[in-house]
Amino acid sequence: MRLDRNLFHLIWAVAAAVALWPHAASAEPISAERVAAALTKLEALAQGAVDDGGVPGLAIAVVHDDEVVFLKGFGHREAGKPEAVDADTVFQIASLSKPVSATVVAALVSDGVVSWDSKIADLDPAFRLADPYPASELTIRDLFSHRSGLPGTAGDDLEDIGYDRATILHRLRFVPPSSSFRAGYSYSNFGLTEGAVAAARPTGKPWEDIAEEKLYRPLGMASTSSRHADFVQHADRAALHVRVDGAWAARIKRDPDAQSPAGGVSSTARDLAQWVRLLLGDGVYAGKTLIAADALEQTHVPLMTRGKNPVSGGESFYGLGWNIEFGRHGLSWGHAGAFSVGARTLVTIFPREKLGIVILANAFPTGVPEGLSDSFADLVFEGSVEKDWIEAWNGIYVGLFGPMVETAKAAYARPPSPPTPSRPAGAYVGRYASDFIGDAVVSGAGDGLVLKLGPSGARTYSLAHFDGDRFVTFPDAETPDRPAGVSFAVGPDGKASAITIDFLDDNHMGTLRRAPD
Structure with a gap:
């Protein structure tokens, strides 16, 4: 944000x-x-x-x-x-x-x-x-x-x-x-x-x-x-x-x-x-x-x-x-x-x-x-x-904004001990969409994930695992040490059905549904 x-x-x-x-x-x-x-x-x-x-x-x-x-x-x-x-x-x-x-x-x-x-x-x-x-x-x-x-x-x-x-x-x-x-x-x-x-x-x-x-x-x-x-x-x-x-x-x-x-x-x-x-x-x-x-x-x-x-x-x-x-x-x-x-x-x-x-x-x-x-x-x-x-x-x-930044830092200072492992990258990879945000594309990158947003994937965010199906990214260029969460909702088939991007969720518009392959 x-x-x-x-x-x-x-x-x-x-x-x-x-x-x-x-x-x-x-x-x-x-x-x-x-x-x-x-x-x-x-x-x-x-x-x-x-x-x-x-x-x-x-x-x-x-x-x-x-x-x-x-x-x-x-x-x-x-x-x-x-x-x-x-x-x-x-x-x-x-x-x-x-x-x-x-x-x-x-x-x-x-x-x-x-x-x-x-x-x-x-x-x-x-x-x-x-x-x-x-x-x-x-x-x-x-x-x-x-x-x-x-x-x-x-x-x-x-x-x-x-x-x-x-x-x-x-x-x-x-x-x-x-x-x-x-x-x-x-x-x-x-x-x-x-x-x-x-x-x-x-x-x-x-x-x-x-x-x-x-x-x-x-x-x-x-x-x-x-x-x-x-x-x-x-x-x-x-x-x-x-x-x-x-x-x-x-x-x-x-x-x-x-x-x-x-x-x-x-x-x-x-x-x-x-x-x-x-x-x-x-x-x-x-x-x-x-x-x-x-x-x-x-x-x-x-x-x-x-x-x-x-x-x-x-x-x-x-x-x-x-x-x-x-x-x-x-x-x-x-x-x-x-x-x-x-x-x-x-x-x-x-x-x-x-x-x-x-x-x-x-x-x-x-x-x-x-x-x-x-x-x-x-x-x-x-x-x-x-x-x-x-x-x-x-x-x-x-x-x-100091308290807000510090609260965000504290929330992601350390994962639970021990953290719940993430699922295989394939569970999260795919295209998600909403009328408001448009497309979000998640792809694998080494040991982590990459999220692309905006027209033609204009913005790229690295996602690091935090706990379970929750990841963390650092979206603000002006406050590069301020974290934000990115969470996946996983369905019975073991694949994520939705993604919620916290730094786009001010107006509860940050959840995107998986688009058909």
């Missing part, structure tokens, strides 16, 4: 708890002088975070009163190499793509191409959910607010094993809902992706072209794209970093094209500052109305509650691709992004104060973006930093 499947939901659940700290917002207007004083200290904090090894590199943009008042890079694009991060370094922004994509759809709404309440059944008649009624009533608004009933990780597992967007969206029909339609919030990368793709369909153009046409090009965001191929063509781009033996290392690459509207945008601090200007201008940019204010305003209406803060009891909400918070410094809009293979991003906007900050980092796990954003808000609203927010957020991020 890739760790970033539920990562963004977990991040925001925690973010809500911190953002809703009980504190009255300042009643005083935010002057340019106060912002300038805060920026001097923010710059020092950012440089300190890089110097202390908090992240290899950072880029920050701050907008106030329709002006980009801060724009700077810190550190390096890749650890151990001399190339510096600057305002034009291109980062993969992960789930910060969601509010960007919501802005693109708002432009389509503004142009009358669709409405937020356009039905998916009308826009994309081939798309289905497991239950007929939600499928017939589902709207763009439902998918961008994560209230479709789709489980949060639905489709992420198929992306892990190499399937493309069209295949993944088609197979969502086989996933049972995690809640009643419009009754529960479940953060879904591929649900939002379908909402965006469907919104673009009346234009006859791919989503990636529409994003460029409706947002990137009008704002002069020349380094921004919704295609991974464009990202890798930039010489000035940030590598993804993870911790290896306590040091940052660029080990893994991530192609998020399958979920591009939800997590596949790449951009720079300079470009995203122009986007923030548009948002703070209620759709007006450089004196010209690009998006009708009412179409854009809909993205910031609280639609789904994400739970109560255990400290203050305050509520946190989700709109259309945005978090809406009523926190320590009043109303804010925001969104975090993360790839567990090495990216962290954040936008925080205080609309009443016409103030916004974007922070891009090339590492995971780290709480540096939230720490700097919270510190900057304290400096602007209070004049001083309330606490060491970077340290507090680092603790949260480092601890997000």
Whole structure:
């Protein structure tokens, strides 16, 4: 299981708890002088975070009163190499793509191409959910607010094993809902992706072209794209970093094209500052109305509650691709992004104060973006930093998945003594299939077994015997020491009739039946 499947939901659940700290917002207007004083200290904090090894590199943009008042890079694009991060370094922004994509759809709404309440059944008649009624009533608004009933990780597992967007969206029909339609919030990368793709369909153009046409090009965001191929063509781009033996290392690459509207945008601090200007201008940019204010305003209406803060009891909400918070410094809009293979991003906007900050980092796990954003808000609203927010957020991020990984390790630390022997390889070898996962092929390899998954067996996993008909594999490139079980159900004929793949079983969709020979 890739760790970033539920990562963004977990991040925001925690973010809500911190953002809703009980504190009255300042009643005083935010002057340019106060912002300038805060920026001097923010710059020092950012440089300190890089110097202390908090992240290899950072880029920050701050907008106030329709002006980009801060724009700077810190550190390096890749650890151990001399190339510096600057305002034009291109980062993969992960789930910060969601509010960007919501802005693109708002432009389509503004142009009358669709409405937020356009039905998916009308826009994309081939798309289905497991239950007929939600499928017939589902709207763009439902998918961008994560209230479709789709489980949060639905489709992420198929992306892990190499399937493309069209295949993944088609197979969502086989996933049972995690809640009643419009009754529960479940953060879904591929649900939002379908909402965006469907919104673009009346234009006859791919989503990636529409994003460029409706947002990137009008704002002069020349380094921004919704295609991974464009990202890798930039010489000035940030590598993804993870911790290896306590040091940052660029080990893994991530192609998020399958979920591009939800997590596949790449951009720079300079470009995203122009986007923030548009948002703070209620759709007006450089004196010209690009998006009708009412179409854009809909993205910031609280639609789904994400739970109560255990400290203050305050509520946190989700709109259309945005978090809406009523926190320590009043109303804010925001969104975090993360790839567990090495990216962290954040936008925080205080609309009443016409103030916004974007922070891009090339590492995971780290709480540096939230720490700097919270510190900057304290400096602007209070004049001083309330606490060491970077340290507090680092603790949260480092601890997000540690217990889960350790539990998995403990489960497979050693087999029972003595273990039950496995059956001959021939009992397990064969082809298995399900409507959702597709084909799985098990073959013999020396003393063990090999499992192949995905289109044309795109992913290969070695299976080592653990106990009886249970085997173990290590499916995650970013956590190579994290085990997962693979079990066979054996029938009276001595042959396996089914295989259950634990790292594909989040939504109880990981069992495949043996296919006829």
